[in-house]
Amino acid sequence: MWYKLVLFVLMSIMIYFSFALPAPQQQIGESSRVFYYHIPQAWICVIAFAMSMFYSIRYLQKKDIKYDDKAVVAAKLGLIFCILATVTGAMFAKVTWGVYWNWDPRQTSVFILLLIYGAYFALRGAVEIEEKRAALSAVYSIFAFVTVPFLIFIVPRMVPSLHPNDSIISENLKFNIEGAISLVFFSSLALFTVLYIWLFNIGVRVQLLIRKQLEQEDF
């Protein structure tokens, strides 16, 4: 319970400072404050999809259905955070570029990523036999994650994009933020990660309860 209380207090403090401090990117203006939320959401999206791949590999190794449950919960959360990152990104685009969506390489690659993980759930919904569904979606999840670094980190840097790519780390691999802004940003990153772990924990427990319920109905 204590970590939930700490999360609540620290996230509230982080929110306060994300608006009380000067905007992190003065040349962009007030809209750059979105980076305290948008980047951690994108970060969680990558972590969640990586976890989904990890548990998919574990499922294929052990054939234990609990790993499939964990993989699907991670993929669900990854998709939710990916949608949140897309929405906050579109809001930033509206203020900075004048439109919510202009098929910028970054927006296009995230859109493709959403389609890829949307198809993961379509696949799961299309297969009725549990073992077959778990095995097929595990293989799909592994291949789906291969596209994540490519679509999030490589494609948007290969072609000209309006999306700021050096907000945190410059091309020389040096941090572009410092002082209080850096502290608030990294706190946000850590707090979003704790929030994700909490949600993941609840999701896995719900999956376990559903499984128990189904087993009882079978008997």
Place this chain on the structure above:
Amino acid sequence: MDGNYVVMAVTLIVWIGLFFFILSVDKKVKKLEEKS
């Protein structure tokens, strides 16, 4: 009033609402776990 503080207040309200919603789901799941 500074627009930033309005957005901050909205964000805080959303966060507080979300936190207590997740907390209530967590408690419900715990109760169901104890029952089963």
